[in-house]
Amino acid sequence: MSVLANTRVNQSKTNEQADNRVENNTVEISTTAISVIARIDYIQRFSKQMTVVIDKDSAVYSKVARQYLANISQESSNPEMNVAFVAASSKINDIQMRCRLIEQLFANTLFDPEQSLAVSILRLAKQNNGIITVIVEHAQALSLQIKYELCQLVDTAKKTKKNINVVIFGLEQAAIEIGQNKAIFDKKTSIIDACNGQVIALEHARFKSKSTVFNNAIWLKIGFASLVSLLIVVVFLYLFSEHESVNFATLPVKQSIIETSVIEKSAIALKKINTSVTQNKLASASDIHLALLSEDSSQNFLVETAKNSDILQALMLTDAVINDKQIGADVEKSVPSSTSIQVTKTQVNANDVNREKLNNLTVLPVTLNEEYYLNSEKGYVVQITGFSNLSRLAAFITLHKDQDYFSYQKSLNSQNFFVLTSKVFSDKMQAREAMNKLPQAIRDLGSFLKPVSAIKREINTVSQ
16 A cells, blocks of 8 residues: 555656646746747837847747737737738749738739839838738748848838838748848848847858858868969960070071081081991902992993992092002003092002002092182172091092082191082072072081181181
């Protein structure tokens, strides 16, 4: 029995505690609702602004909206009070929303649904001097245009001394949209928290959009670094394009530098020729004989006609063995008188071989035209090349015998240096065109333009 009695006592205590919690919650809710309603009434009496009541839970602001509507109905003693209550939805467009509000306020009245609510309601309110109250639930579904029209309605009514009140209830999204458009709602709208009745400023952190991309300092740094990198790349491409367009061909070059470079190129080219000749197999005396006689006696010998390269190789050999028994008597008879090469005959025994240098030339392979240059008052020539070795000079002329040469002698490094040029041209343009028409093999040796005045100085230096 005692156990049952204790159980009943405990159950009764539990029920009493639950009832107390329910009563406390009811008191808290009613107190909160009263404070919010009092705050709304205070704003409507003194601030004359559109009131926005928000909360994170739709059930909370909906309950406050219905309590506010019931409070208006109970306290209103004015029969001319006009109230419109509309629940907004995303399926209702702006025209339908205007129609529902105006039809509740002014029944059986013609109006233009495309006009702003501020224009239509103020025009229709002239016929009625009562209090007009507009209540909209689910304000987050209202468009920004309708919110602005309701705000303008209250602000214009305040200026025209019309008693028009607008209260909208919704989620925090409605306040966020108003905060993002602060320029058109500032000092015209009051935002109230549905839980505690506190007024929230438009600049509150709750109303700032959290979807901003550059809301973090790291993203700002990354964006700035990307912008700087892009700017550097653009500047680099611009400078590179400008550098590619620069042409150094028109820059002046000193004459001495040109001459030095030409001499160096000529020396390198001749060195390559000598290297290639020494690497080849040495020709025998009979091969040299046949090479020299190939042009005039090709019909008498059933041998292959020698090429220019074979003749050049034979002429540039430093040491060639000539057998007097094989070619002694034939060389003097068969060599044409026009050739510039003379071979000195030597006495040999039957078993002896005498060595002789083929480049021991006694006659110049070209005619010096120094008077031609001295008689020319001015102009330019193309300096083709120059040699101090007569055998190489003869080899060059043999290879390029189809060219017209003019030559003169000057002193270079205490040696006689024979220079081959073109004819004298009256201006530099003609000389440049003639240089461009030269074979590529000659231009590779370093041909360049030279004034006649420089040639005269070189000739006079040798004469002294």
